Amino acid sequence: MNMKTPGAVLLLLWSGLVVVAAESGGLQDEDTGAAPTQLTCQPDVHSVLREMSALMAEQRVELRYTKTQMEAMETRLRASENKAETMETRLRASEKTVEEQRAVIKELKEKQEEQAAAVKAVGGSVNLTGSQVEELRREREERRVSFSASLVTSGSETFGPFSKPTTLIYRHVITNTGSAYNPYTGVFRAPVRGVYYFAVFVYGGGHASTTTGVSLHKNEEHVVIAYSHQPSLQYSSSNGASLLLEVGDVVYVKLWPNAWVHDSYNHHTTFSGNLLFPM
Template sequence: MDVTVIFTLLLICSLTEAQLQQQPDPNSNSYLKPAGSHVEAGNPSEHQQTCTQDINAVLREMSASLAGLKVEVKYLQKENEAKTRELELLKQQDQAKEKELELQKRELDKLKQQDQAHEGELITIKASANITKNQVEALRREGEVKQVAFSASLMDSGYGDVGPFNAKTTLVFRRVVTNIGNAYNPNTGFFIAPVRGVYHFVFHIHGHGHASHPTGAVLFKNGERTFVAYEYQPSHFASTANSITLLLEVGDVVFLRQWENTRIYDSDSHHTTFSGHLIFTM
């Protein structure tokens, strides 16, 4: 029941009361009762009481409805507040999730950068490893080249004299004892420098004493004459020796030539020898 019904009831009660007030007093002289008529006059207080009771009933019903509405409103308010708090909590959780997601994204970006850095480092390490490998290989080859030494005697077997000759003749030391690096050729008597560096050479020359034929040899670097070993006596055995240190370029040739009109002796005792070795590279 709404407010319109209440106003309608109030209006009806007001009109009824006004009609009752306009009716003539039955105790008054002016009230004439026609003959033969039968009229019953109602009690105004009874009508007013009935109207008041209806209004009170409506008011009680309205009060009860209003109380129920208030309770429902409070319940809805509480529910709304709970929903609001829940929504706020969800918002906070969502913000926390967003922050966590952003943190994870930054962490992922950081990991990607680290991964890229590691890839770069790996490439650098691989390149360094390749360089190191090449360096090791170069050092190994250089080490092999640096190991240069030889020693040989004039005759491979037997004994006897070599010479005399009318011109300087290359001596070929055929019995090779040591030839590390294979820089000495026992077929030509040439030592060919495999690497630029400083080399040391020693040569010993032995011969029979003779009045007409001394003993001697000269060491050549390429076509240049360097040091000489020479001995002369008319009888008995005679020996001479010399040594030299040379800076050689790759491909330089070092060899011994017998001096003209000389004799050189050798046997299985290896009296006449030619030796050399690399001291250090340059």
């Protein structure tokens, strides 16, 4: 609409000038017949038209420049809006993080207040007596339970066969942290309630009718067996289990009826146990 307005103005101006020129020329012809006046008026009209054309061209250039500037400003405005949205998203994330941290701090404060109240209830002091320190040390030591033992300390010996199950006594102690295993009875007694892992390894010689085998027991309960048989040469087998034990529960190994096992200074036949975690 704006681009057409200067053309319309120019057309109207041109029409008006032609009319004026025509009337002026007609009058002069009637009075004096002076034709040079028409020739003098025509150059003025062309000059005005040229000036208006130049003005229109200048306006077009300015319009294009203005349009370019507006497009650039629109692009910058969109970029600013995108940045604002990004900053708003980051701000929300930061607010969420702050709220989470406040919740953690609040929880820590509550625990601290509970601990302070507990300390106040026992006399308002965290200083431990000698007996309390000893009790804590004993509880820590009780939670360190691990042992391994083999049948013989030196030499070589075969145990069995016997007609009925017989408890094996593993006399050579390799390790016995917590002293829960008794090398004189072959029995492990649980010092704390927890989950323990036990493993047995057996070694024997091949025989046509004699097998090699032992069974793991918890109290009076049979748990697993390590058992093998072949007519010749030496061979071995193993087994293990995780057990939930109460304080005072016992675990031990029995020789399988009519079976034998062999051990030597190489310690082939072993019994081991470890406290995995207290409960």
